[in-house]
Amino acid sequence: MKDQISITELRANLRAVLQKVKRGNTISITDHGSTIAEINPPKEKPNKEVLKEIEKIRLGSKILGDIVSPTVSDDEILLDWNNLQPKKKR
Numbered sequence: 001m002k003d004q005i006s007i008t009e010l011r012a013n014l015r016a017v018l019q020k021v022k023r024g025n026t027i028s029i030t031d032h033g034s035t036i037a038e039i040n041p042p043k044e045k046p047n048k049e050v051l052k053e054i055e056k057i058r059l060g061s062k063i064l065g066d067i068v069s070p071t072v073s074d075d076e077i078l079l080d081w082n083n084l085q086p087k088k089k090r
Contacts, residue, residue, distance in 0.1 A: 004028045
C-alpha cells in the first residue's frame with residue numbers, strides 16, 4: 001500500500017508515519033502536490049543460504065586478468081595477430 005502525505009503532515013505526524021512504514025507501507029512525501037520523496041521499509045537481508053552460495057562462487061572463482069593486465073602474453077598476442085594477417089603471394 002502506498003500512501004501520500006504532505007511535508008506539513010509529515011512534520012506533525014512523524015512517529016505515526018514511521019509506524020506505518022515499519023508495518024510495510026511505502027509513504028510518498030509531497031510538496032505542493034508533487035511527490036518529492038518516498039519512505040520505504042528496509043529491504044530484506046539476504047538469508048544465510050544465499051550468502052553461503054555467494055561465498056562458494058567467490059572462493060571458487062579465479063581472476064584471470066583485468067583491463068590493465070590481459071590474460072595472455074605479448075608473444076601470444078603477436079602470434080595470433082600474425083596468423084590473422086593475409087598471406088602474401090610470391
